[in-house]
Amino acid sequence: MTRKRRRLWLLLLCGLGLGSATALALTAFQDNLVFFRSPSDIARAAPPPGRAFRLGGLVEAGSLERRTSPDGRPDIRFTITDGPSAVTVAYAGVLPDLFREGQGVVTLGTLGPDGIFRASEVLARHDETYMPPEVADALKKTGHWNPTEGPPPPANTWNTLNTSKPTHIPNG
Template sequence: MTRKQKRLTLIGSALGVLALAVGVILFALRDNVVFFYGPGELAEKHVGPGTRLRIGGLVKTGTLVHLEGKSVKFEVTDGKGDVSVTYTGLLPDLFKEGQGVVAEGALDTAGVFKADSILAKHDERYMPREVADALKKQGVWQEGGPAAQGTTPTAATTAAGASK
């Protein structure tokens, strides 16, 4: 066997071992992959019952119902579609109607999403106190936050960083 043949055999073997390792990793992770859909996308995809996934959108106003115990029922909407969600457990402090939410769980046979965890999204206008104080010193801040002036948090953060 020449040096060239030995080198090609070594490279081929290494690629085979690498492909096998990637296959084993993907096989092991297949149960941990959770897809994220909006309610509109969920209706389009026709996801089967029992498939684990995440849905995200806004808690539809007027749909939050507290059931017996720690159970709640509500609808998540993205403007294109709605999904009924049931959840048993403690809700996050930021959870309320009209607020962003991400629910992880599975659809049942009736098309209701049975969530086993709920994450509430905070308002995108959130700004750390230090940044707000810096904006107040510059005279850019008004009560009601940056949204009142049409300033985005990114622009506000940039302005605060420039003053330090």
């Protein structure tokens, strides 16, 4: 084999090895990616059962229910809305201090077959001016906030986002 041909084979093997390593890394990360969805996204196309994702929007005014489970842990239910759609969230744990009705929230969890989002983590916004980028984008897409008109409206004005019934995903 000539030197030129050996160099070509070496280059080919290095390219094949790099491509294989990239494919393996992407395959490994695929299961660990957590996507953000708004209630409207879920109403359009429900994610596969058991798939973890972030659900964000505004906590619907008057939707917060605090209970205690039989084992003594807090059992909390509330509704997240983006205006056109809403999803009921069940969370077993202590809510963050900044959690309020009418304010932005991002939750991490899975959607159950009954259409209830089972949150394993609840993140509240930092102060009255902060809004997670994903929530701001979802509000812009649904037309509830136009960034050219200034910052998002204060949380206490979002009480008009009450929906008569949360949009639940049908079984199947």
